[in-house]
Each structure stands twice: as C-alpha cells, then as structure tokens.
Amino acid sequence: MHEYYPAAPAPKGHLIAADGRKVSVAELYLHRPVLLQFSRHLGCVFCIDHAKQLLKHYEMLQRHGLDAALVIMGGAQEAQEFHDRLNLTYPVYGDPDQSVYKAFNVPRGNVWQVAGPQLWWEGLKALSRSGIGRPRGDLMQLGGTYLIDTNGQIVWSFRPSSSVEFPNIDEIVVAADTLSPIADA
Structure with missing residues (x-):
C-alpha cells in the first residue's frame, strides 16, 4: 500500500554500482528527487x-523532476547484467547483503504472498510480457518503492502486500509533482 509521509529521513547505507563503485544512498538524491525501487529476487517475473x-515511463518521470534507480539483491556484475539484459536507461545498484533493504524496512513476505495461487494468473501474464530469470536472492523478499526528495526525506512510499503489487505510475507522478513544477509539455 502507498504511504504519504509528513516526511521522514531516508536511511543511510551504501550500494554497489554496476561499475563496482560503492555509492551512498544520499548520492542518489543529491541533485534531483529519486524514485528508489527495490526489486525482489533476480528471477522474479513481476520485477522484470x-x-x-x-x-517505459522513465522519460515521463524525468519530465516530472525525478530520477529513478533500481536496487537488486546482487553485486556489481548482477546489476550490470540486469541493466544490460533489459536495456534499461536508468541505473541499477546492487545490495548483496540486503543491508539497505533492511535499513528501508522493505517488507518480506510469506509463501502465500510471494507464490500463492491468487498470483498465478498475473504471473503468467508477466511471464508472457517480460520473461523470467533464474531465481537468485531472498525468495521471500518483497519489493518496495520510495520517493526521496533532495533534502533526504522520504515523502512517499509503496510497500506491497504481495509479489505482484507495484505502485501505479499516476500515483508516483502526483507525488513527484508536489515536489517540483510540472514539466510535462
């Protein structure tokens, strides 16, 4: 579910860039607000x-004043492979020990939430659109999405209750527009 915050400080931590550099979370929102998306395990059909x-929506998010970054459970090589395999234009960072996941309190699920029969139809649709990868990482980890302003405040978040749930792009845009003037032209 999405949460609006009166603004809470973003946790500190370090990620691994695809080129192997150690990057602080604070560097991600230094110049522009960032939409920080935490992925589930690397083979998750929903996450792919x-x-x-x-x-698909990245350019629009940029017009609304946001950068975007994806965090995966892996190191630099996995981040680069994930980025390249999907031809992403936004950065992918690794968090091999899930310390940043934990700092952001990204939720974990149970078997029903990550693989229950209520998810199978959506899983087949996602599989047909985007394919599947080899499951690697914590299979019970759910995703999470956090909008962090340039002051380091989490101003909006989405914490799913199952592996199929992701935020609606329109909700992200509305939250982004509260931070800066609309640049949609």
Missing part, C-alpha cells in the same frame, strides 16, 4: 516486468 514498465 516492472523494471520494463519503469523504463
């Missing part, structure tokens, strides 16, 4: 599909 949907 969502990464492609984020790519």
Whole structure:
C-alpha cells in the first residue's frame, strides 16, 4: 500500500554500482528527487516486468523532476547484467547483503504472498510480457518503492502486500509533482 509521509529521513547505507563503485544512498538524491525501487529476487517475473514498465515511463518521470534507480539483491556484475539484459536507461545498484533493504524496512513476505495461487494468473501474464530469470536472492523478499526528495526525506512510499503489487505510475507522478513544477509539455 502507498504511504504519504509528513516526511521522514531516508536511511543511510551504501550500494554497489554496476561499475563496482560503492555509492551512498544520499548520492542518489543529491541533485534531483529519486524514485528508489527495490526489486525482489533476480528471477522474479513481476520485477522484470516492472523494471520494463519503469523504463517505459522513465522519460515521463524525468519530465516530472525525478530520477529513478533500481536496487537488486546482487553485486556489481548482477546489476550490470540486469541493466544490460533489459536495456534499461536508468541505473541499477546492487545490495548483496540486503543491508539497505533492511535499513528501508522493505517488507518480506510469506509463501502465500510471494507464490500463492491468487498470483498465478498475473504471473503468467508477466511471464508472457517480460520473461523470467533464474531465481537468485531472498525468495521471500518483497519489493518496495520510495520517493526521496533532495533534502533526504522520504515523502512517499509503496510497500506491497504481495509479489505482484507495484505502485501505479499516476500515483508516483502526483507525488513527484508536489515536489517540483510540472514539466510535462
């Protein structure tokens, strides 16, 4: 579910860039607000599909004043492979020990939430659109989405209750527009 915050400080932590550099979370929102998307395990059909949907809307998000970054459970090599395989134009960062996931309190699920029969139809649709990868990482980890302003405040978030749930792009745009003037022309 989405949450609007009176603004809460973004947790600190470090990620691994696809080129192997250690990057602080604070660097991601230094110049522009960032939409920080935490992915599930690397083979998650829903996450692959969502990464492609984020790519489809990335230019629009930029026009609304946002950068975007995807965090995966892996190192630099996995981040680069994920980025290249999906031809993403936004950066992918690794969090191999999930310390940043934990700092942001990204939710974990149970078997029903990550693979229950109520998810199968949506899973087949996502599989047909985007394919599947080999499951690697914490299979019970859910995703999470956080909008962080340039002051380091989380101003909006989405914490799913199942592996199929991702935020609506329109809700993200509305939240982004509260931070800066609309640049949609």
